[in-house]
Amino acid sequence: MTPKDPPQSGPPPRDEDEARLARRLDQLDGALKKAEPEVKPATPVSRDMAGFAQAMRLGSEFVAGVLVGLGLGLGLDTVAGTSPWGLIVLTLAGFLAGVMNMMRVVGALPASKFGKPDDHQKR
Numbered sequence: 001m002t003p004k005d006p007p008q009s010g011p012p013p014r015d016e017d018e019a020r021l022a023r024r025l026d027q028l029d030g031a032l033k034k035a036e037p038e039v040k041p042a043t044p045v046s047r048d049m050a051g052f053a054q055a056m057r058l059g060s061e062f063v064a065g066v067l068v069g070l071g072l073g074l075g076l077d078t079v080a081g082t083s084p085w086g087l088i089v090l091t092l093a094g095f096l097a098g099v100m101n102m103m104r105v106v107g108a109l110p111a112s113k114f115g116k117p118d119d120h121q122k123r
Contacts, residue, residue, distance in 0.1 A: 058105055062098035069094015 073090030077083040103109040 054105075058102050061101040061105055065096075065098025065101055066091065066094045069097065 069090045069092070070087070072094070073087035076086030076090060080086065100109060104111060
């Protein structure tokens with residue numbers, strides 16, 4: 001308290017506290033708006049991520065084909081004792097299957113018709 005202020009009995013009125021708080025909040029809000037840089041929206045993420053998703057799918061299609069061929073080749077060599085021919089042949093077949101799957105994904109090859117009736121069977 002300063003000597004100029006008359007002594008107060010009890011807390012100040014509630015409306016004064018709320019008015020001071022509102023003024024202080026407005027001042028702080030203005031200071032924050034001045035201090036924060038203006039944020040510009042980023043480029044659309046969905047378009048960028050669509051290309052990334054396509055690349056990941058292509059890579060996984062290819063790797064899966066090669067790994068399946070490799071596994072089958074190792075299995076055949078173990079069971080039949082044909083080492084290394086099963087591994088070589090089935091890894092190459094897996095490579096070709098992976099390439100064909102990639103071409104199907106990008107639309108260079110039509111989708112597989114396995115299990116669907118042909119045109120001559122529909123008649």
